[in-house]
Amino acid sequence: MKKVTCTAPVNIAVIKYWGKRNEELILPINSSLSVTLHQDQLKTTTTVAANRDFPEDRIWLNGKEDNINHPRLQSCLREIRRLARKRRSSGDDNISKILNYKVHICSVNNFPTAAGLASSAAGYACLVYSLARLYGVEGELSEIARQGSGSACRSMYGGFVQWIMGEREDGKDSLAQQVEPENHWPExxxxxxxxxxxxxxxxxxxxxxxxxxxxxxxxxxxxxxxxxxxxxxxxxxxxxxxxxxxxxxxxxxxxxxxxxxxxxxxxxxxxxxxxxxxxxxxxxxxxxxxxxxxxxxxxxxxxxxxxxxxxxxxxxxxxxxxxxxxxxxxx
Amino acid sequence: MKKVTCTAPVNIAVIKYWGKRNEELILPINSSLSVTLHQDQLKTTTTVAANRDFPEDRIWLNGKEDNINHPRLQSCLREIRRLARKRRSSGDDNISKILNYKVHICSVNNFPTAAGLASSAAGYACLVYSLARLYGVEGELSEIARQGSGSACRSMYGGFVQWIMGEREDGKDSLAQQVEPENHWPExxxxxxxxxxxxxxxxxxxxxxxxxxxxxxxxxxxxxxxxxxxxxxxxxxxxxxxxxxxxxxxxxxxxxxxxxxxxxxxxxxxxxxxxxxxxxxxxxxxxxxxxxxxxxxxxxxxxxxxxxxxxxxxxxxxxxxxxxxxxxxxx
Missing domain, CATH: 3.30.70.890 (GHMP kinase, C-terminal domain)
Incomplete structure (x- = not known):
């Protein structure tokens, strides 16, 4: 059994994202820009656990089991596992083992869900980051978070973050990028x-x-x-x-x-x-x-x-x- | 003393007018289209009287005296008098006389004023039409009504009316035009x-x-x-x-x-x-x-x-x- 717990912040867009040019890959019709909030108040906390005794992947949101087969959730699971397989050092048997296990995911928001407070952004950012930690994946993850919830890609960074819409059809250039770090504008x-x-x-x-x-x-x-x-x-x-x-x-x-x-x-x-x-x-x-x-x-x-x-x-x-x-x- | 009483209808735009390219002449940034309401319920009733004993032009709106020097009111008075001078038959002494008199204007709406119910449209349409009758002016009047309140030009016709935005800088082609008459769509x-x-x-x-x-x-x-x-x-x-x-x-x-x-x-x-x-x-x-x-x-x-x-x-x-x-x- 391996278990990882992470938290992720909410972000508030100041240039808004509204509209996709590709529904499945979640590619936006315009770039957007947000401020990531400090995690001292609003945050999502997610625990992911992999265990060889788990018969299937499962997810609980705010204490209630939810549908693991949600297409976007499946996209994130699939993409992060694919990345883990690709990036793992050939000798890392532990990761190879865990990759064959099913996972249980528990995610909790400390604020109202789906009330226009970017709960899905923090949620998917946290999920992707936790899974990445579980599987030992590092590097650029915003492209995967984006496939969970568009604005989630911006919650992968602190401070001031732009989501560049990109031009490619496969979405590889539709990524979040930090404009300025957390400590840039302390007032x-x-x-x-x-x-x-x-x-x-x-x-x-x-x-x-x-x-x-x-x-x-x-x-x-x-x-x-x-x-x-x-x-x-x-x-x-x-x-x-x-x-x-x-x-x-x-x-x-x-x-x-x-x-x-x-x-x-x-x-x-x-x-x-x-x-x-x-x-x-x-x-x-x-x-x-x-x-x-x-x-x-x-x-x-x-x-x-x-x-x-x-x-x-x-x-x-x-x-x-x-x-x-x-x-x-x-x- | 000569006295004329007219009524004018409210019109409801179905393609909206919002924005002027010329504030003084009231030239719009786009054409618009409205339905003129039957006068059995909402209407403005205006009485205009010309009398050699009146020392000055005056106006009463819904029973309360209002400012006759309002620029748009003055535009309408000036333009209709100009048209009357131009169009009167040379021998019509009566009109010539009346044109030298001051007028009193009484206008009453049978509905709330300035609550987004096109009160100024009916009001200026009625004013211009009443003055035109007072001075014996016939023909195209929507260009003058427009100078009182843009949408007033559409209340000069019944049925379905478009206000063509026009192109000219002097506004001579910014006129209302009936698209279909009152009886076109009886249901x-x-x-x-x-x-x-x-x-x-x-x-x-x-x-x-x-x-x-x-x-x-x-x-x-x-x-x-x-x-x-x-x-x-x-x-x-x-x-x-x-x-x-x-x-x-x-x-x-x-x-x-x-x-x-x-x-x-x-x-x-x-x-x-x-x-x-x-x-x-x-x-x-x-x-x-x-x-x-x-x-x-x-x-x-x-x-x-x-x-x-x-x-x-x-x-x-x-x-x-x-x-x-x-x-x-x-x-």
Whole structure:
């Protein structure tokens, strides 16, 4: 029996990924860029164990057994085992043995699953990394994580990470790459405002499929807007220019939700609470005449707030005053 | 003293107008198309009176005096008087006399003003038409109504009306044109679901200015999406093809609101009630496997529902059941 436990972080996209050009390999229609969160609060913890007495591969998510035959899970298992076979030193009998065993996988999120908080990103990143450790595989793994959940490839690195869309049909150049490391912008702070911990009505996979099929604005965004924004965002991050970083983050979040609305039938991830948070942030910034706070929303109503350390306390107070306990959550 | 009273209808755009290329002349960035409502329910009633004893031009809106010096109001007064001077038969002394008098204008809407129900369209259409009658002016007036409120030009005709954006810098070719008359599609019904009668937070004029300045998706929509949709919509109307008409109406409404969301800061006109109505319509259509109901939202949360006569009663019942009295209106 060999057992490995790893943790993986959540990442929050500031240039959003929405739409695949290849469903099976999970190749995106545009590049994206995210900030990987510190693991002190949100993380996935995964334990993988290989044992010759296990009759079959099995998986438990948050304590409940799930379907091991999920195609994406199978892709990750298959790809990591293939890599392990390829890379193992010919003499490593232990790995050879383990590769013939079945595995049990236990994965736990310490935050709500599927509520637009990138749970699948952390989950698949953690799975791929844990399996890699189990089988002694090192090196580039983001291409495999990507095949579990697109955004998972970005959770393979800390700091500021871009997922380069690539051009190849086999996806070998569709990889995550660190733009700046964890310690690059120490004043940057991220707050999560949970507007609703419910599961989302329209999952990301189905949602982006419908968007790709039906939204003329998404196509334009992917082809003509995102490439310029990727450059601008990388520059803002390198310069630690919060004004540029924050504005672009908000604009890109809004544009992503705009393409959801342009989808037919339309998809709404923002609710009335999200709209109020957006209004609050713009009023706050207008009051100071500068971008001190930025928001970003993934495929759910929960706000991710970006700010710099000195602003945190004041903004949290304002949020508490704007959303007193009795009116917290969904109206 | 000469006095004229006219009424004018509201129109509901099914291909939306959002954004001007010339603010003063009110020239749009794309053509648009609307359905003019029957005047039995929503209308503006305007009385204009000219009297040699009036010391100045004055205007009352819904019983309250308003500012006669509003630039757009002045544009309409100036242009219609200019046209009257140009067109009057040389011997018509009565018109010459009246043209030297000041006017009093009283305008009343029988529906909430500025709640996204095209009140300014009906208002300016009515003003221009009443003044034209006062001064004995006939012929093409939509170019003048357009200078009061863009969409007002479409309220100068009944039935299905397109506002052709035109190309000229002086706006002489930016005119409304009837696509089909009032009696073309007698089964078509329009219902208005008032989600909120509050005044909108962001007026159309300011909203579209910000959108033109900041939304990359709006530019793409105007240049590359709308031209094709205008053709499709005209064809659907001519064929009385409700499936095509309804789908395109919904898609275009959604796309307009998507460009509002892509505006920076973003503009939200749809609230939670609007989102619920949209969901209800799609579920209803999915149940029947065909588009029996379509929605459209202007710059406000109120839904305009398009359907055919046989569907009205059932859908109204479903709306009543989904929005029982205690939960009507804003949540």
């Amino acid at each position: 940057l702070r991220i707050l999560i405002l949970v507007a609703s911990a419910e599961k989302k009505h329209v999952g990301s996979t189905a949602g982006m499929q419908t968007s790709v099929k039906t939204s003329p604005l998404l196509k334009h965004r992917a082809e003509s807007v995102v490439p310029g924004r990727m450059e601008e965002m990388i520059e803002a991050i390198k310069k630690k220019d919060f004004e540029a970083f924050g504005q672009l983050t908000m604009k890109d979040s809004n544009q992503f939700h705009a393409t959801c609305l342009d989808t037919y039938p339309p998809i709404f991830y923002l609710n009335q609470v999200s709209q109020r948070i957006i209004g609050l942030v713009h009023r706050y910034n207008a009051y100071y005449g500068t971008t001190k706070i930025a928001y970003s929303f993934d495929a759910g109503p929960n706000a991710v707030i970006f700010t710099l350390d000195p602003t945190v306390n004041e903004f949290v107070e304002i949020v508490k005053r704007s959303f007193p306990p009795e009116s917290n959550g969904d109206p | 078509l019904r329009i219902l208005i679901l008032v989600a909120s009668a509050e005044k909108k937070h962001v007026g159309s004029t300011a909203g579209m200015q910000t959108s033109v300045k900041t939304s990359p998706l709006l530019k793409h929509r105007a240049e590359s999406v709308v031209p094709g949709r205008m053709e499709e919509m005209i064809e659907a109307i001519k064929k009385k093809d409700f499936e095509a008409f309804g789908q395109l109406t919904m898609k275009d409404s959604n796309q307009f609101h998507a460009t509002c969301l892509d505006t920076y800061p973003p503009i939200f006109y749809l609230n939670q009630v609007s989102q619920r109505i949209i969901g209800l319509v799609h579920r209803y259509n999915a149940y029947y496997g065909t588009t029996k109901i379509a929605y459209s939202f202007d710059a406000g949360p109120n839904a305009v529902i398009f359907t055919l006569d046989p569907t009205v009663n059932e859908f109204v019942e479903i709306v009543k059941r989904s929005f029982p009295p205690e939960s009507n209106g804003d949540p």
